[in-house]
Amino acid sequence: MITDISLYEVLTVxxxxxxxxxxxxxxxxxxxxxxxxVELILNASVLNFVFFNQYLYPEMLQGAIFSIFIxxxxxxxxxxxxxxxxxxxxxISSVEVADVENMKY
Amino acid sequence: MERILFYLLSIIILIxxxxxxxxxxxxxxxxxxxxxxxxxxxxxxxxxxxFLAAVQLTVYAGGIxxxxxxxxxxxxxxxxxxxxxGKTKQALTAALCLSGVVVFLIAIYQHPFAIVPTQNxxxxxxxxxxxxxxxxxxxxxxxxxxxxxxxxxxxGGIVIAKAGKKPQEKTPKS
Numbered sequence: 001m002i003t004d005i006s007l008y009e010v011l012t013v014x015x016x017x018x019x020x021x022x023x024x025x026x027x028x029x030x031x032x033x034x035x036x037x038v039e040l041i042l043n044a045s046v047l048n049f050v051f052f053n054q055y056l057y058p059e060m061l062q063g064a065i066f067s068i069f070i071x072x073x074x075x076x077x078x079x080x081x082x083x084x085x086x087x088x089x090x091x092i093s094s095v096e097v098a099d100v101e102n103m104k105y
Numbered sequence: 106m107e108r109i110l111f112y113l114l115s116i117i118i119l120i121x122x123x124x125x126x127x128x129x130x131x132x133x134x135x136x137x138x139x140x141x142x143x144x145x146x147x148x149x150x151x152x153x154x155x156f157l158a159a160v161q162l163t164v165y166a167g168g169i170x171x172x173x174x175x176x177x178x179x180x181x182x183x184x185x186x187x188x189x190x191g192k193t194k195q196a197l198t199a200a201l202c203l204s205g206v207v208v209f210l211i212a213i214y215q216h217p218f219a220i221v222p223t224q225n226x227x228x229x230x231x232x233x234x235x236x237x238x239x240x241x242x243x244x245x246x247x248x249x250x251x252x253x254x255x256x257x258x259x260x261g262g263i264v265i266a267k268a269g270k271k272p273q274e275k276t277p278k279s
Contacts, residue, residue: 001220003152004108007218013115015209017122024126027190031179032131034136040122043145054152056218058225061235065244068155068232070111071164072251076258078169081152083266089180096188103115 007055011048018044031085031095035078042074117144131177131187139170149258153226 002010021040028034046067053063089095118141125137141225142165151160181187189195 002111003224005111006157007220008214009111009115011213012210015206015213016119018120019206019209020122022205023198023202028126029133030187032173033126033134033181033187033200035173037126039138040125040141043142043165047145047148048151050157052154054154055220056149058223060251061231062239064157064227064232065235067198068160068236069247069251071157071160071180072255075164075169076220076252076254078172079258079262080265082146082172083262085176086179086266095121095180096239099130 007051010051010055012062014044014047014051018048029097031081031088031100033087034097037083039074042070058098066092107151114144114147114151116142121242122172129187129189131181133215135170135177138173139166142166153224156227158230163277172193223243 018041021037022043023031024037024040025034026039049063049067053060058065086094088100092099094100119142120136121140125134125141128134128137142161146161146166147156149155149161190198235242236244236248
């Protein structure tokens with residue numbers, strides 16, 4: 001745990017970060033910007049895992065391990081999404097969500 | 106001292122996160138995301154989890170942000186401003202998210218957490234032993250599944266990003 005900082009303040013920050021990500025995911029119309037918002041959401045969840053582990057069960061390591069798994073899955077997801085976006089841009093020269101009508105060619 | 110540092114990092118995280126989701130220029134919003142990720146790594150350092158902070162800096166700030174910058178450069182003109190949702194939809198979404206924040210915060214502040222006041226530094230040796238342990242509670246199976254997933258993603262990324270054999274005629278939409 002961090003000295004002088006309660007769990008409530010940490011959870012306030014992560015809640016705000018999560019909902020900023022949700023806001024961006026809904027309002028953006030661009031695939032890469034939506035990817036950025038997803039990264040924000042995933043980072044908020046990783047912060048929650050780490051701080052719950054450190055504040056409530058400091059002798060266990062489950063939250064710490066899970067945060068590593070989340071980062072690995074997020075990296076895989078970003079790599080695949082970027083590959084799909086580049087392929088899509090090659091096909092329809094646009095990365096706007098409204099222009100992506102069908103992904104099967 | 107740690108209080109000041111925590112609040113400083115939190116303010117950096119929130120301000121740059123808001124800038125990242127509201128900036129009209131795409132490259133700028135990726136750079137704002139980089140600042141957010143670095144500040145989150147600072148929070149991991151404060152929580153005595155140095156290994157995850159290093160992982161965050163190398164994988165996120167080093168890998169994912171560079172990947173995103175490359176994709177922005179490939180698909181986007183630098184001075185083009187992207188379109189966002191209309192004002193009413195923005196306001197509606199903001200109101201919805203604010204109500205979500207209020208509900209979450211009420212739920213959090215009403216829950217009594219049983220906080221254990223001990224300082225514990227998570228070392229790499231502990232994490233590695235548990236990650237590769239095959240006793241009860243070990244994580245060897247998810248570890249192997251994740252490595253197979255990364256291999257599959259590597260192959261899939263190459264296959265998807267490689268162009269098809271015949272180039273189709275582009276139909277530029279405006």
